Amino acid sequence: MDFLKSGLKTVLGAPEPGQQPSVAETVERLVERASNSTLLEDRRDACRALKAMSRKYRLEVGAQGLDTLRQILELDKADNETVNYALDTLNNIVSPSQFEEEEDKPHIPMNIGDQFTEMFIKDPHNIQLLLDLLDEYDFRVRLSTVQLLISLLTNRTKDIQEIILDKPMGVSKMMDLLSDNREVIRNETLLLLIKLTKGNANIQKIVAFENAFDRLFEILCTEGYSDGGIIVEDCLLLMLNLLKNNSSNINFFKEGSYIQKMLPMFNIPDNSEEAGWSPQKVSNVHCMLQLVRTLVSPSNSAQIVSNCQKIMNNVGLLNSLCNILMASGVPADILTETINTVGEVVRGDATNQEFIGTVIAPSYPPRPAIIVLLMSMVNEKQPFPLRCAVLYCFQCYLYRNEVSQANLVQTLLPSSTDVSSLTSGQILCGGLFSSDLLSNWFSAVALMHALIDNTTQKEQLLRVLLATNIGSTPVSLLHQCTLLLQQTTKLQSKVALLMLLAQWTAHCPAAVGCFLRANGAVACLVNHTSCNEHDDNDCLLQGLSAFLLAICIHFNDDSVTNHSADSLRQLLLKRVGLETFTAKLGEVSRHELYNRAAKHPQLRVAAPADVLVDYEFCKLFKSLEGVLIQSVQIKQENAVNEERQSSEADLQQYKQVIRLQDTRLSELLQQLEALAGQAASLQSALNDSLAANSLLKDENTLLKAQVSANSLPQSQPNLVQPPDPRIGEYEARIQQLTDEVTQLTRDLNVVRESQKNSTEELEKMKKDQDDLLELLADQDLKLNEYNMKLLTMVSSIEGDNVIEPEENST
């Protein structure tokens, strides 16, 4: 402080006795001197004084001096010392951190540096001034400029990135500093570039174009790779910035054969165990592993990942990583990250997957590395992040690789005779039924990954039998899982088993059938699904149960008679209801951990309690959710549709009827109106005619009276008729008819005469007939007399004749 005061004294002259100038006044005078003095020395001294004050009184110096300082950068460029003071002063003003000197000044706003930055960059030309100063070779100026740029970038990254991009050669100038042979500048430039490249793809590409990777690998090499200091870490951080989510740069990195150049970074000397790992080395190796992962990250395009994976295997990088995995004395967090890295280097690449399948751990007895890793996974004593890493690595080992999937299931099948050595399948089964929840979850999920998109293995795994107790009949793995699902009360185990069963049964009717045959399986699911608790985790459980139940409906081949697709559907609709079912499925995708898991294949959780949902399961769920809801809806919808349709039809009908009646009504109304009109008109007509009638009657009587008054004289002439011509005609006719009558009378007389004659004749003949009849009767009498006579005569004759014949017969 004394120095400061004396410094001020020399600049400002001795203060007036008894009157201490305020800080603001002092600053004002210094600023004025810096901008107006004609002597360079004066301006330089003023700047030096301002610099000295700027840490403690940055508010005052910044508020009054910003413009002047900027001006000095432009006008006093030639004097390095002055420019340097100005730069340092500016750097103090905009510094993002709080100075010790400021600690007793609570009134200074926290973001003061940010505010001054904003003021400084308001004119983009100011940045150009700084870029121009980078051309200055003077050590102090160059360093101060870089430092000022770092401060500005820290405060306003995006704005300054845009300004710098807009300046031709802006980025290139900074890149040039990386080749500065003064280490301090080079190192500060590294920090500057890390800030500059953060999240800006265009700048990242320009930096890469300006041979950044070459420079950085040179520095890495000279600094001794992983054994180097913090500069190594800075180089790696810059590389990470350049590559992260920048496919163009990753492509460039790959094409530029830089992957090969990474190899020396992973050379772990044999004596590392004795040498130990310094914290810096841990940081360095951690960054290197991040670098590898950035190249093969699952979020990159598949083609880039695949290309990089192949190169990594070809150049031996994968092998180096495996060496770290198997080396002793590697710190746990490095080991964890290496396991994750190995996972991503092999993920989906059959050759690399095969490679780590054959790595043998230097244990006794020698075991495959995969086995050793899985043993750690189901070991409660291992650190939690390490266990998660092993799961991820194992998932990557199985990812889209039917061979490794088959190999895992194979170790569980009865045919495998190799009983002596521990197999991956046995470890997972052990974990599945162990009392450690995390082991349950890890094992179930690991097993699940052997079944993804692999119906063959789903069916193969159905054949797996477990000997639960000595002497009892073996139980199938699926049934044991189902049993465990019913017995366990732990959320993690339940969720893990539900995910495993869902993956197992999806697209595999055989597994569905087997699951449905398990005792109590359906009841358990229905109970879980229809549960009504509202805790987040309970909702998840209900949703997963609903999901599995729906899978059992959708992929049901009706082979289990009492649990056919239809009967299950009815059960679900009756016990749960369609809306509740849909809502419960929805709960799954709303769960926080589900959403976190769905983002990245790697399980990224901070605490063991958050281990709940798996990425691949999320994929399965997403792909099936819609299908399943539809599948369950089918029948329901049909019914509803019919109902809706029938009611619709009814409605239509009613509407039609109403419409009909309506028209009818209006018709009738019209008719009525017409009739009423007619009636009225008729009535009036009637009235008219009645009136006319009475009028006529009156007239009539009047006329009659008139007629009777003068009828006689009037009727006489009426009787005189002219002679009718028809009369002559009638007379002639009468004459004719009279003639005819006389003629006929005459004829009649003649006929009567003849009739009289005939009657006489008839009388005569009747008389004759009577006579004859009389004669006949006489004759008849005579005949009878004779007959009698004859008979008596005959009988007398016969008496004689009878004897004779008798005599004759004897």
Added chain:
Amino acid sequence: MAYAYLFKYIIIGDTGVGKSCLLLQFTDKRFQPVHDLTIGVEFGARMITIDGKQIKLQIWDTAGQEAFRSITRSYYRGAAGALLVYDITRRDTFNHLTTWLEDARQHSNSNMVIMLIGNKSDLESRREVKKEEGEAFAREHGLVFMETSAKTAANVEEAFINTAKEIYEKIQEGVFDINNEANGIKIGPQHSNAGAGGAGGAGAGGAPPGGCC
């Protein structure tokens, strides 16, 4: 993959003249009729053979839009070659060549080889710029000229390879300072002995697409 030299190229020119398609045709031997607008800059690479030597081409395909012009300028300095492209069916893209050339000359190193390319030569019926005009412009400004079609691949190989030949000749003449990487030229890791051998091994002729290295 060992190479004798590495050349950095940039492709510049108005938007829509087919810069990205030229690159795609050269690196992947395919044509994509509908191409997204290039944002900023995209990278591509391929190995070619010149004079029995393996030469790696790293190509930065720039965005033609005015908004990206300042970004594009950052690439001039470090490039050994530039393909300046116009569209023979659009007169305006030819008219803008002067501006492009000024920009390139201003920001690049003076030795940068510029190849003038009239693209879309397959669209003869819609031609607005005569081949002679292109030739004249190239002669006037000391450029190499060629008409290409990224669609039919006509002259695409030649455009990239001839540019490389030009650079190669300049190296032979000692014009380029090959030890200054800022010129966009790098000597391969085992230049002294691997040059000829590497070329023989690759079988020369058709250069493999830069898919793997």
